[in-house]
Amino acid sequence: MKQHPEKETQLTGELLLLLAGLAALGALATNIILPAFPDMARELGTSVKDLSATLGTFFVAFAIGQLFVGPLSDRFGRQWLVLSGLIVFVIGSAICILAANLPQLVIGRIVQALGVCATSVLSRAIARDLFEGDALARTLSLIMVAMAAAPGFSPLLGGVLNNLLGWRATFGVVAGLALLLGIHYLMRLGETHRMERRMNLSVSGIAGSYRQLLRDRKFIAPALSVSLVIGSLYMFFAMAPALLMEGFGFSPFGLALFFASTVFVVFGAGFMAPRVARRWGTVVAARSGIGIAWAGSIALLLGQQDATYFSVALTIYLLGMGMINPLGTAIALQPFGAKAGAASALLGFLQMGCAALAIGIASVLPVSTYMGFCIVLTSCQAVALVVFMRGVRP
Incomplete structure (x- = not known):
């Protein structure tokens, strides 16, 4: 397994963009479908108001999933959780693309959230693995900027995609981005949480932490x-x-x-x-x-x-x-x-x-x-x- 010695990784623009991309994927997936709500409602036979369930369930699954991802990564490492999360996100996106009604779309959004919550949490944890002091502050600055900026740009991107290719294309685009991030992460970074720093895992241990x-x-x-x-x-x-x-x-x-x-x-x-x-x-x-x-x-x-x-x-x-x-x-x-x-x-x-x-x-x-x-x-x-x-x- 590819592992990096702590605090020896160079703070490069390529690494910053990779971590920012992992952090921003969830925020991008959250708002990108908003401009397509009217078209989605017509095609799925529901109302724009009812489509708000795709946001609410996404937030709930995203929040709860984070509580499990963090301790699991402290015990078993970051790499397998990042890659597994991206795969689950792609599966959820595929469910959304194929959805024929609102309940199927909601299920797809829940699966998306359960996958992408891993990249959001672990982008910060990976930064903490690799850097300290000013380097950590600079890295987290770009990560936080990406997370805050993605909801701002995503409606514009979603509107363009919806007008050109239809609302299902938005899910295809975010799935493609997830695959590219996974490949880049595997080739560029790999595991960052060293074995000697890993913690024992138990329900009581997680709660105690x-x-x-x-x-x-x-x-x-x-x-x-x-x-x-x-x-x-x-x-x-x-x-x-x-x-x-x-x-x-x-x-x-x-x-x-x-x-x-x-x-x-x-x-x-x-x-x-x-x-x-x-x-x-x-x-x-x-x-x-x-x-x-x-x-x-x-x-x-x-x-x-x-x-x-x-x-x-x-x-x-x-x-x-x-x-x-x-x-x-x-x-x-x-x-x-x-x-x-x-x-x-x-x-x-x-x-x-x-x-x-x-x-x-x-x-x-x-x-x-x-x-x-x-x-x-x-x-x-x-x-x-x-x-x-x-x-x-x-």
Whole structure:
């Protein structure tokens, strides 16, 4: 089995792109089908509203699957789980391509999520296997940028594919990307979790590992802070059609372009974060990122409700989110090299949990969609800032 000595791997652009691709595949598969919902509903004999089940079940399976993938990789290594996850994802995509009704499509999406959750979790764990310090922060910056950017570009890509080839082609494209990533991973990287660092595996051991992480302030404070901020981003993606199309009159193509434009802000912040961290220190830079995100959310809550103002204020939030995401993730994972898989899995679960909770609260508040979004967004950033400032020390 191909194995790499820890901390000896060169931080190259090729390796960064490979890890970013593994991280972004799940996010890409999440939103790529949104523009095709009307066509899918007509062909499958269902409604656009009912098709939301393909998103909800995907998130649930994705979140739960992570909790098993992390500890398994700490015990048996990363390689077989990455490759198996990609194969399962391809199988799920094939089920979606052949689906003749909504239940079959939902089953395919569940299988997709159970496979791709492995690549999302293990991209971070592999980064922790290979790098430390500034190199880890730089690697996680690109990984986090890719995960945040993929939902922005995927609706645009999905709309183009749907118009040219039909909605089933979107599943074929993501399956093809998974196969290419698997081949590249096997040839370029291989196993990164050395035998002497592997942990014993048992149900009580898995539960104990998660329990220790939840009780350890070095993990839970930065992890919860990052999860509240990134969960707010997923809330925005979920509520964006109502906010932008119904609230501000965006067309479907305009919505896709708006999503794509947010990517450049996230890219800029992600590349800026390690440089700011080297100048001010990682903890101070991460704290500043949460503060910037909070300032943007306050501007949304208290400002004008028009498209231009919304775009400017949201950009401020995205700038802060793009800073705290990689830096906070690096702070949370840095002390836990021996159980990086479990730590990464629990971090992913917390992010999905915060996203689901934020969406649920915003949807039931007795206010307009816009105000519900702004209230929850501002509250999440405020709690994240308090948790980080009280729990993380330079």
